Amino acid sequence: MVGLMDVNQEIEQFIEALPEQKRNEVKTLRTIAEQQFPEAKRWYLDGLDSTGKVVANPSIGYGNYTMRYADGSTREFYQVGISANKAGISIYVMGLPDKKYLAEQFGTKIGKATVSGYCIKFKSIRDVDLEVIKSAMQAAITAQSSP
Numbered sequence: 001m002v003g004l005m006d007v008n009q010e011i012e013q014f015i016e017a018l019p020e021q022k023r024n025e026v027k028t029l030r031t032i033a034e035q036q037f038p039e040a041k042r043w044y045l046d047g048l049d050s051t052g053k054v055v056a057n058p059s060i061g062y063g064n065y066t067m068r069y070a071d072g073s074t075r076e077f078y079q080v081g082i083s084a085n086k087a088g089i090s091i092y093v094m095g096l097p098d099k100k101y102l103a104e105q106f107g108t109k110i111g112k113a114t115v116s117g118y119c120i121k122f123k124s125i126r127d128v129d130l131e132v133i134k135s136a137m138q139a140a141i142t143a144q145s146s147p
Contacts, residue, residue, distance in 0.1 A: 059083035
């Protein structure tokens with residue numbers, strides 16, 4: 001039963017359900033994230049809202065970040081997320097100093113990827129520099145440890 005699985009089992013089930021090439025690439029990215037966040041909270045978001053409607057692609061997350069909304073409310077979320085979709089893979093880097101930081105710091109060095117305010121999108125890990133991906137993940141950790 002899905003409700004009885006722990007987060008590590010949910011992550012494993014999600015990864016194993018991916019097509020082989022994407023599965024292998026997500027496993028590589030998971031290894032990188034787990035090296036960067038060895039003691040971090042693990043997340044698995046299935047992409048469903050409270051009614052069971054698909055609202056996002058499933059994602060694996062690492063770390064803990066408090067998102068603050070304009071209305072003053074907050075929500076706990078991951079610092080780094082990995083999501084696979086039909087077009088490729090997305091890496092979410094949360095809690096950075098501003099919306100331009102990710103693109104300015106990593107956009108020109110990362111390879112064949114689209115870099116937005118908090119997301120790095122690419123077709124395959126063969127298209128990107130994994131050392132730059134590691135640095136971007138590290139930026140999430142650094143941003144959270146700064147005052």
